[in-house]
Amino acid sequence: MGTVVTIRQAVMAEDEKYAARVREMLTKRKILAVNIIGSPGCGKTTLLERTAACLGRGGSKKFSFRVIEGDIETARDAERLAAAGVEALQINTKGACHLEAHVIENALKSLDCNGLDVLFIENVGNLVCPAEFDLGEDFKVAVSSVPEGADKPLKYPMLFSQAAAVLLTKVDLLPYVRFDKDLFLRDIRALNPKALIMELDLISDAGLESWLAFIAGRLEEKHHVAQ
Amino acid sequence: MHELSLAEAVNNTIKELGRRSAWSRVRRVILKVGRLRQVDPELLSFAFGVVGKGTVTEGSELSVLELPVVFHCRACGCETTGDVTAFACVNCGSADVELLSGMELTIESMEVEDC
Incomplete structure (x- = not known):
């Protein structure tokens, strides 16, 4: 005969330990960590390429950043970023649909953190699973592109309800595809009233200044808290 | 398919608990899962069976209690x-x-067989 034992233990406790360690390590070094989540092809890598280009041009907002790239296969994203002058560490998950904190902890051992302000973690292209796993980041950013359609926030509520910012990319395509922007904005507001919503066109870099200002602002807040 | 990762996490948690307990086999696991977790209970149970092979949970049943x-x-x-x-x-x-x-x-709880 079996015995019933009460357990009441969180399943992700182990994972959360790794995430807490990553968070502590990054906070000690005053590095802002941003977990970027969006579909394949929504413009996550392009966002980072354009971020590098805009910071390189000078202007009021300045910060240094490096990237941890999560993909199932290939080093193509890290190569793209290297070509844009960004130091990027590619992780191939070999089938796994998301990054996990223990992978980030390992990656940080081989990433040069000296003089680093911001660590962008580009998660595996996927709106479901990456939202589930705490990587030790300061906050998540959801990226959604116009051609994906306006119905994504309600279809993937966990990501959109957790994200500190939602980036709507490829807004240059608005005249050519059907996209109900009012619905998109309304649904995000219902899920996550505090989320900052930014519209980006990464061909002309329209909107990129507000993204840089957002990151620079959060970096400043983090320095403030860490002091 | 994050259910596979979650099933692994459930199994690892049970293995860890097993080191400190006097039971030898697990028959049934009751798992509480909030609706926001986006978990498919059927997929999770299937994945739990797969990752449990050769471990203390082999052959056990996973019951998912969904919470609103x-x-x-x-x-x-x-x-x-x-x-x-x-x-x-x-x-x-x-x-x-x-x-x-x-x-x-x-x-939440487990039905186990004592040593």
Whole structure:
């Protein structure tokens, strides 16, 4: 005969330990960590390429950043970023649909953190699973592109309800595809009233200044808290 | 397919518990899962069977208790049992709400065989 034992233990406790360690390590070094989540092809890598280009041009907002790239296969994203002058560490998950904190902890051992302000973690292209796993980041950013359609926030509520910012990319395509922007904005507001919503066109870099200002602002807040 | 990772996490937690306990085999695991976790109970049970092969949970059954999304309104004090697509108070419409339930992922209890 079996015995019933009460357990009441969180399943992700182990994972959360790794995430807490990553968070502590990054906070000690005053590095802002941003977990970027969006579909394949929504413009996550392009966002980072354009971020590098805009910071390189000078202007009021300045910060240094490096990237941890999560993909199932290939080093193509890290190569793209290297070509844009960004130091990027590619992780191939070999089938796994998301990054996990223990992978980030390992990656940080081989990433040069000296003089680093911001660590962008580009998660595996996927709106479901990456939202589930705490990587030790300061906050998540959801990226959604116009051609994906306006119905994504309600279809993937966990990501959109957790994200500190939602980036709507490829807004240059608005005249050519059907996209109900009012619905998109309304649904995000219902899920996550505090989320900052930014519209980006990464061909002309329209909107990129507000993204840089957002990151620079959060970096400043983090320095403030860490002091 | 995050269910596979979650099943591994459940199994690892049980293995860890097993090191400190006097039971030899697990028959049944009751898992509480909040609706916001986006977990498919059937997929999770299947994945649990796969990752459990050759471990203390081999052959055991995973039962998933789904918990609703419940939030408390800071503006009027009402509790809303909502769905996962809107986080606003049904009484006053305020979005200033605090989540009470919906993010659970907890091993509630287990039926085990003693050594």
